[in-house]
Amino acid sequence: MTAPQAAPDAIYVQDVKVNGRAYAKSWLPESLLNRGGEVVVNVGTTANRQWATAEADLPVDHVPAAQTPIPNLPAACEPAGAACAQRLQYDVDGVATADAKAQGNLDGKGWSFPAEQLPAPGPYETYVIPGTRGTAGNFHSLRGQRTYLTPGRYQALDLLVTAVNGDQQIELTITYADGTTSTAPLKVTDWAAASPHFGEEAALTAGTRYNVNGTADGRKVSIWRVSVPTDPAREAVSFTSPPSPT
Structure with a gap:
């Protein structure tokens, strides 16, 4: 530059x-x-x-001062039993395919999940799986931005998460429609750990990783399921986090 x-x-x-x-x-x-x-x-x-x-x-997390649509407001969540699956603003392509290993890079070092070992895009249990082919984003990184939700009175935010380059521990701030907030810890085990370190549940597991150099290393990697409590008496509208590089 x-x-x-x-x-x-x-x-x-x-x-x-x-x-x-x-x-x-x-x-x-x-x-x-x-x-x-x-x-x-x-x-x-x-x-x-x-x-x-x-x-x-403008950046996708820029909030205009005027009363115009906010760029990263999500589409309405999709009911899935007692839950409502939310599509987020996916900004990292962390998945590649066997015939295009160079298309993903989750950790900034060239490694990604194998698409063939993940669920097909679309509804999956109480979640929505984003696309896993091509170079479109399929992970939502926490960069300190505000992540908007479909407004609702929720018991918790059930998240599919993973961390790279080591375990990560941050604090989420949930914002409610009345302007009040609550906080909750988010502790996430590294994706290549043999088992969860903070009591998470292994939601998705793959038996290898792909690299942008065209190789696979046979190392097991995981996506974890965690639950972040919210106040069901208040209408949650968004959450924010401190900037996290991983």
């Missing part, structure tokens, strides 16, 4: 080129960070209020 005009008073982005082409969004795709590329940022002494200001060019 270069900014040839950078100077103490030249700090405002005028335009950006990615691999030689004009780029109008205010964020860079994960594929660029994973596979590499050239980013040239043209900066100046005054703000360019025309660059990357269209709604489609």
